[in-house]
Structure formats: structure tokens, C-alpha cells
Amino acid sequence: MSEINDKIDLFMDAGLKAVSRSRSLFYTGQGLFLPLIDMLVHQRRPRLPTDDPQLFQAARKSLHDLLEADVARIRDGVYPVDVLRFESPIKHFLRIPVLFREGVKAALRKRNKKSQEFGDVAKDLLSDVPDYYRRNFHFQPDGYLSDLSADLYEHQVEVLFAGAADSMRRLIIEPMKAHFASIGASEDCEGLHFLE
Numbered sequence: 001m002s003e004i005n006d007k008i009d010l011f012m013d014a015g016l017k018a019v020s021r022s023r024s025l026f027y028t029g030q031g032l033f034l035p036l037i038d039m040l041v042h043q044r045r046p047r048l049p050t051d052d053p054q055l056f057q058a059a060r061k062s063l064h065d066l067l068e069a070d071v072a073r074i075r076d077g078v079y080p081v082d083v084l085r086f087e088s089p090i091k092h093f094l095r096i097p098v099l100f101r102e103g104v105k106a107a108l109r110k111r112n113k114k115s116q117e118f119g120d121v122a123k124d125l126l127s128d129v130p131d132y133y134r135r136n137f138h139f140q141p142d143g144y145l146s147d148l149s150a151d152l153y154e155h156q157v158e159v160l161f162a163g164a165a166d167s168m169r170r171l172i173i174e175p176m177k178a179h180f181a182s183i184g185a186s187e188d189c190e191g192l193h194f195l196e
Helices: 004-028 034-041 051-076 089-111 120-128 145-162 167-170 171-184
Strands: none
Touching: 004 051, 004 145, 034 089, 051 167, 089 145, 145 167
């Protein structure tokens, strides 16, 4: 019976690793448009990750190690397997051209040093937010102050981090569970609320 359980565990582990790596490769592939945006806007050959092979290999190893550790935590029950779920493919693919368009607009704003361009809805909110939010940055249209920005944010971050953004965020779960267990919270931390 333990031999069968071992085979099931190996199969489950291989499946989790395949899903995790596929997810990473999927976002990495989408990130290929970033150098294209740079080339279109600045009309020069962009700097590519592979221009520094040693740094590129170190980054790939770090990504691999992170994904392996993430799968181990899923396998060990630190968090559920559904953290690897994909969103609706239709919604995902419809967002890709918008990401490209907004990436070009962001690169043009950066080139032209126009870090305080906002749409009408966002302009109405500027007086209520700290200075940090009164500028456009990253690829976010209207900073973080529009529905479009909110819709694109998670997708953009996953593209920038080769599908590892969620894995990086989950690193905090295990130490938080241990901390709250040490002060008497239930094992599943039921009832705790957090403000990020």
C-alpha cells in the first residue's frame, strides 16, 4: 500500500510542477512584448535579459527554486492546490492587446517625462491621495486610480515576474501561520483578517 501511495505522491508532485512551470512559461512568453515596446518607442535595440548570460542564468535558477519551493508547500498542505488555477482563458487573452497598448502608452509617457497625466476619473481622486499616487508609474494607466488599472494590474505583474508574482506573495503564508499558531490561533487561522 505504501508503494502505491508513493507512486500517487510522485504523480501528484509531477503534475503540480508541470502546472507551475507551464504557468510561468505562459507569462514569460507574454513578456516577450516588453522589448518590442521598448524598440518601438525608443527606436533602438532593447537590452535583453540574455545580454548578460550569467545574470540571466542566476535569475532563471532563482525562478526555478521559487517554483519548486511553492510546489513543495502546496504538496505539504501549507496552502491549497487551487492557488495554481488559471483564470478564464477568454478574459486573459482579451486583456493581452490592452496590456500591449498600455505598455506603449506608458513607455511614451516615460520618454516624454509626463508622469502626471491622468484621465478625468483619476483626476477627481488626486486630491484625496498621498503624493506617491499622484504620478503614473510602471505600466499603470492613471497610476492606480482607474478601473482599467485595477483590471490590468495582476496580469501585468505576472508578466513582469515571469508568472512568479503569486508564488512570491505566498512566501509570507507559512511564517504567518506559524506566528499565529504560536499565539493560539486555530491551525487554519480561521477568523483572522488582514489589511494589506
